[in-house]
Amino acid sequence: MTVIRVSVKAGRDLFTHFHPRASETVTLLRGKASVAFTFEGLGDARRVTNALRKGESTVFPQGLVHETTCISKKDCVFLAFLNSADPGIVPVSV
Numbered sequence: 001m002t003v004i005r006v007s008v009k010a011g012r013d014l015f016t017h018f019h020p021r022a023s024e025t026v027t028l029l030r031g032k033a034s035v036a037f038t039f040e041g042l043g044d045a046r047r048v049t050n051a052l053r054k055g056e057s058t059v060f061p062q063g064l065v066h067e068t069t070c071i072s073k074k075d076c077v078f079l080a081f082l083n084s085a086d087p088g089i090v091p092v093s094v
Contacts, residue, residue: 002018008068015067017090020090025080025083027056027079038076
């Protein structure tokens with residue numbers, strides 16, 4: 001497992017990316033964030049979005065493109081728990 005503490009400036013986003021070898025659980029410690037991932041099923045790709053408040057969590061499934069945007073007036077801080085010691089990270093251009 002890998003645990004990372006991440007800070008995102010108010011009004012900014014974390015670069016869009018995915019982890020080829022791990023799912024990621026994000027727990028927001030401070031601020032309010034918009035989180036999203038793109039789910040590619042048998043039909044068209046579907047975008048799943050949610051707003052997180054302090055103390056709330058979400059899961060990004062392994063291999064799915066995801067992003068986090070700090071939508072509060074104060075900086076956001078969260079913990080990212082990845083279920084692999086070597087999750088990999090692949091940036092995605094949007």
